[in-house]
Amino acid sequence: MDDCDLDLIDELCSSFCTPRTSQKTNENNTPSVNESLSLSNRKRTSTCNPLDSSKIKKACLSDVSNRSIVDEYDEISTLDESALQMLCEEWEPRSQFPTLLTRVADLLEKYRNIQSFHNWQKKCLDLPARRKNQNLIYTLPTSGGKTLVAEIMMLNCLLHRRLDAIFILPFVAVVQEKVRSLQPFADELDFHLEEYAASKGRYPPIKRRMKRSLYVCTIEKANSLINSLIENNRMAEIGIVVVDELHMIGEGQRGAILESLLTKIRLLKPQPQIVGMSATLANIDDLLKFLDAQFYEERFRPVELEEYVKVNDIVYKIDRNKANHNDELIEHRRLDFKYTKQNLLNDPDRVVGLISEVIPNDSCLVFCPSKINCENVARLIISFMPEKLLEDNREKRSILLETLVEVNEGDLCDTLKAAIPYGVAYHHSGLTGDERQLIEEAFLDGILTCLTCTSTLSTGVNLPAKRVILRSPYVGSQFLTFAQYKQMSGRAGRTGQSQTGECFVIAHERDMKQLREMLFTMAENNTGCDSHLATNNSYAIKQLLLNAISLRICSTYESLLNLLQKTLLALQADRLHVNLESLLDECLQYLIDANIIRVKEIEQISDDNHVEKVKKLVYETTKLGKATVEGSVDLGLATSVYNHLATSLIDMNLENPLHLLYITIPFDLPNMTIGFRQLVDRMQEMKIEEKLVFKLMDIDDTFLHKKAVGLPAQQKVSKETMLRFYVAVMLYDLFKNKSFYDVAKFWDQPRGGIQNLFSQVASFATSIFYFSKSYDEFWPYQQLLPIFIQRLTFCTSLEILPLMEIPGIKRGRALQLIRAGYHTLRSLAKAQPDDLMKVVLNLPLRTAQILVKHSKRLLCEQAEDLRDQAAALVENIE
Numbered sequence: 001m002d003d004c005d006l007d008l009i010d011e012l013c014s015s016f017c018t019p020r021t022s023q024k025t026n027e028n029n030t031p032s033v034n035e036s037l038s039l040s041n042r043k044r045t046s047t048c049n050p051l052d053s054s055k056i057k058k059a060c061l062s063d064v065s066n067r068s069i070v071d072e073y074d075e076i077s078t079l080d081e082s083a084l085q086m087l088c089e090e091w092e093p094r095s096q097f098p099t100l101l102t103r104v105a106d107l108l109e110k111y112r113n114i115q116s117f118h119n120w121q122k123k124c125l126d127l128p129a130r131r132k133n134q135n136l137i138y139t140l141p142t143s144g145g146k147t148l149v150a151e152i153m154m155l156n157c158l159l160h161r162r163l164d165a166i167f168i169l170p171f172v173a174v175v176q177e178k179v180r181s182l183q184p185f186a187d188e189l190d191f192h193l194e195e196y197a198a199s200k201g202r203y204p205p206i207k208r209r210m211k212r213s214l215y216v217c218t219i220e221k222a223n224s225l226i227n228s229l230i231e232n233n234r235m236a237e238i239g240i241v242v243v244d245e246l247h248m249i250g251e252g253q254r255g256a257i258l259e260s261l262l263t264k265i266r267l268l269k270p271q272p273q274i275v276g277m278s279a280t281l282a283n284i285d286d287l288l289k290f291l292d293a294q295f296y297e298e299r300f301r302p303v304e305l306e307e308y309v310k311v312n313d314i315v316y317k318i319d320r321n322k323a324n325h326n327d328e329l330i331e332h333r334r335l336d337f338k339y340t341k342q343n344l345l346n347d348p349d350r351v352v353g354l355i356s357e358v359i360p361n362d363s364c365l366v367f368c369p370s371k372i373n374c375e376n377v378a379r380l381i382i383s384f385m386p387e388k389l390l391e392d393n394r395e396k397r398s399i400l401l402e403t404l405v406e407v408n409e410g411d412l413c414d415t416l417k418a419a420i421p422y423g424v425a426y427h428h429s430g431l432t433g434d435e436r437q438l439i440e441e442a443f444l445d446g447i448l449t450c451l452t453c454t455s456t457l458s459t460g461v462n463l464p465a466k467r468v469i470l471r472s473p474y475v476g477s478q479f480l481t482f483a484q485y486k487q488m489s490g491r492a493g494r495t496g497q498s499q500t501g502e503c504f505v506i507a508h509e510r511d512m513k514q515l516r517e518m519l520f521t522m523a524e525n526n527t528g529c530d531s532h533l534a535t536n537n538s539y540a541i542k543q544l545l546l547n548a549i550s551l552r553i554c555s556t557y558e559s560l561l562n563l564l565q566k567t568l569l570a571l572q573a574d575r576l577h578v579n580l581e582s583l584l585d586e587c588l589q590y591l592i593d594a595n596i597i598r599v600k601e602i603e604q605i606s607d608d609n610h611v612e613k614v615k616k617l618v619y620e621t622t623k624l625g626k627a628t629v630e631g632s633v634d635l636g637l638a639t640s641v642y643n644h645l646a647t648s649l650i651d652m653n654l655e656n657p658l659h660l661l662y663i664t665i666p667f668d669l670p671n672m673t674i675g676f677r678q679l680v681d682r683m684q685e686m687k688i689e690e691k692l693v694f695k696l697m698d699i700d701d702t703f704l705h706k707k708a709v710g711l712p713a714q715q716k717v718s719k720e721t722m723l724r725f726y727v728a729v730m731l732y733d734l735f736k737n738k739s740f741y742d743v744a745k746f747w748d749q750p751r752g753g754i755q756n757l758f759s760q761v762a763s764f765a766t767s768i769f770y771f772s773k774s775y776d777e778f779w780p781y782q783q784l785l786p787i788f789i790q791r792l793t794f795c796t797s798l799e800i801l802p803l804m805e806i807p808g809i810k811r812g813r814a815l816q817l818i819r820a821g822y823h824t825l826r827s828l829a830k831a832q833p834d835d836l837m838k839v840v841l842n843l844p845l846r847t848a849q850i851l852v853k854h855s856k857r858l859l860c861e862q863a864e865d866l867r868d869q870a871a872a873l874v875e876n877i878e
Contacts, residue, residue: 103188104155111184114148120298124149129294133161133239135274137246137288138296139281141490145302146277150242151182153275158191158212163239163272166215168222168258170245172197172759173433177461179216183807186214187857196221199762199793203228203770206865207237207872219254223261224632230264230551238272241265246276246287247483249568250529256540259531262291263544263567267553280486282529283572290568303493304500308332309515311507313350318519328520343384349506351377352384354469358502359449360392360423362466366452367488369474371750374426374452377471378419381450385422396447397421400438406842407434407810408751411741420448427453430750432740434810458487467502468492473515482518531569534578541569542587542635546621549597550629555618560584588619596625596638623774631771637667641771645778651696652780655689657735659696660788662728664765667720669757674726676707678747682729697725731758734795737811755795762792803828806854816840817851825862829855 108114117125120140129136130153140146154165169175175197186193192208195201196217203224205213217225222241229235243262249255265271274291281287288295307318309329317332337353347353351366358364366381368374397420404420405412416435419425425439425448440461442448455475457463468491473480485505493501507515533540541564548554554563564570564580573580591597597619621629628638644663653659683694683704694700698716706713715722731754733743744751769785772778787801794804800814802824820839822828833848840848 107185107188118145120300121149124296133273135291135293137276137293139278140298141279141301144300157239161239164213164237166241168217168243170248175216175218196225198759199766199789204232206868209868209871219258223257226261235268240273243276246278247281252532256532259568260544266566279490280483286571289571305492306500306502308504310504352381354504358467364450364467365465365491366469366471368452368471371428371430374428375415377452378424378426381424382419382422389422393447400442408741409739409812423449425451427451427457430752432751432755464491470505473507473511479514531572533569538587545587549619550621595622597621627771627774631767633767633771653693658693658732662725664761665724665728666760666764680704680708758795765789765792825855825859829859
């Protein structure tokens with residue numbers, strides 16, 4: 001990469017703007033990217049009218065009240081070179097820039113099919129806050145392109161400012177999808193892309209000598225990462241922190257964690273730039289004050305959204321422009337689908353009729369209130385479908401089925417087998433990660449035209465559809481919130497394929513009052529982004545105080561009170577009826593009583609003019625408190641975790657992984673019914689050394705047999721311990737290389753649920769590893785857990801573990817490579833793709849090439865990591 005002293009964003013925006021002079025066009029009558037680049041990066045004469053410099057200056061200075069929605073830009077469709085120079089005249093000439101710019105633009109076109117920016121994106125990137133690296137919050141409807149703006153800002157930070165970036169996303173699946181999306185940019189532009197989700201992530205991260213790092217994190221992992229960087233005095237390496245779905249700050253304990261980490265960042269000097277984005281934000285004035293941010297709002301959508309509510313056989317159109325609220329729902333049409341009596345009995349809400357209006361020529365998402373409803377609706381849809389639909393994309397759908405069977409090692413559920421030939425599938429957390437990814441890609445490619453899904457898809461990967469149908473105004477048993485409605489309806493409309501997107505809410509008369517309130521009253525009041533620090537017995541405040549004391553951000557009562565006064569909660573204290581001082585006193589006392597922190601009296605000189613010493617009270621963490629922070633362990637579980645680890649050391653059984661697996665099972669498992677019959681069957685198959693672990697838990701055969709047949713039995717272990725051991729035995733099957741389908745079938749659990757459990761165990765094992773570092777007596781865990789965590793991360797045996805690090809590789813494919821003699825990354829990196837095709841069954845040439853390429857990249861990264869670690873060791877020895 002060329003070393004350049006310039007601003008990537010400004011030139012990139014400039015190159016994507018289309019001059020008004022005549023130029024060559026492609027088949028779509030639009031200038032190609034390279035032509036735009038060449039025109040923007042050389043001196044040219046323009047036939048367009050010069051841009052009024054007063055407007056440019058006004059736009060740059062429009063930073064009043066932190067609300068900068070630049071009206072002047074509405075008149076600007078292009079920025080010529082002279083105007084661009086006025087906007088960014090503080091930077092030096094960009095002599096080396098075209099090479100880097102061309103690479104970025106080519107990557108955007110190649111991997112995202114992006115040839116130009118929307119006008120709103122140019123406006124946002126030209127805001128004073130963006131230029132001065134100040135905090136920024138912006139909102140835009142779903143599918144409007146807001147994530148691209150954040151990615152350009154992060155690229156600017158990495159490549160121009162030469163600082164690291166943190167990208168915070170709400171869910172593990174979204175983090176994984178974003179890492180896949182950004183990997184080509186990291187490869188081509190020479191920066192590190194590091195995933196912090198579930199069990200992945202290193203604390204502190206490796207200190208890079210040459211390249212910069214983009215950390216893509218879940219909320220919880222971002223909090224731990226920031227803690228480790230603060231503790232090691234490395235937050236100055238971070239130039240920008242981007243928070244996607246900022247509205248989640250108002251959603252329960254995860255929102256409280258997000259508020260805590262942002263509060264800690266706000267106390268730092270120098271402070272990295274904070275950028276928050278969301279499709280919808282409530283209490284925006286509070287958020288702006290909390291983050292001291294500039295605000296940009298845009299209602300742009302690439303396609304227009306039409307909203308409808310269906311009640312019985314009448315479709316009402318939502319009109320948000322009406323002054324009279326009684327007319328907000330206007331009768332639009334009456335449904336007249338040719339249903340037989342039996343059809344109407346099977347589908348009284350006429351869901352299939354609404355779907356059939358768009359498929360197979362276009363796409364449809366059907367949001368359902370529960371996972372089981374997703375599968376039921378999928379079966380309902382195909383029961384109505386004509387057999388002629390089986391001819392559409394027959395070959396591609398057949399390949400999709402074969403691939404799904406392959407990743408599941410020979411199995412596939414009956415519903416997907418029946419639905420996919422019709423272009424229909426379901427999507428929810430009961431699917432494995434591989435299944436979800438394949439179904440998402442097939443939907444984006446048009447191989448599938450209809451997905452039935454749960455609300456989690458609305459905040460996951462971007463899967464736009466011509467029509468979105470909300471099967472019910474409920475999510476689970478809870479009525480739909482306005483934020484959830486905005487997220488789901490935002491999926492309607494496919495850019496470049498349709499001019500409008502449609503959202504239908506199917507409701508009954510009994511729901512209408514509550515639905516009207518949600519659609520209109522809640523939208524107008526726009527409340528909801530309230531602090532959750534003080535909820536759940538002020539758990540999040542206790543955790544924030546402990547973090548601040550442990551990281552030495554604060555040590556006195558006054559500094560801790562000042563910390564709380566920087567929170568969003570402080571801004572909303574009166575409305576939420578919260579007294580900060582009382583909360584602080586209560587939380588500090590709890591931490592002292594729990595032996596998490598202690599009070600220490602120190603002597604200080606009173607002032608510069610006197611030698612008189614005064615006594616001062618300061619707070620510091622105990623060893624347990626330090627371990628709690630290091631391991632990101634729940635405060636209420638800290639003592640239990642310590643006792644559990646200490647007790648488990650006494651009779652640790654390492655003849656097999658079962659006992660270590662039990663030790664790493666989380667304490668806060670979701671409630672589930674214990675399958676005693678399955679436990680008995682599994683125990684009877686076990687070897688003697690495996691049964692020893694049952695005895696360690698005081699679980700005997702008689703107890704299990706009685707529970708299996710429903711007879712009363714005296715329980716020697718607690719219900720919580722029994723549940724954790726049950727999950728351990730269940731997941732132990734995966735350690736024996738059994739497939740998710742086999743394990744899910746035997747234990748009568750959703751396969752995706754088992755995979756999620758495995759991910760939770762891997763995450764908790766990581767917490768135990770860092771927790772144990774504070775105690776010398778826990779050295780066995782420090783030795784045993786690193787390789788064990790890797791096995792948990794990839795749900796596999798030691799034999800194929802090295803190959804599972806390759807992006808996109810599945811366990812079945814890894815086993816094929818092992819059998820063919822490729823046991824390590826190095827052996828695979830040295831292989832020729834043609835040779836791989838000969839020895840691995842059904843391996844396409846392109847896949848073989850990708851495997852070799854990724855193997856080489858991973859080896860190079862590992863070598864670079866070792867060089868960086870070696871450099872860090874000798875950095876300050878002289």
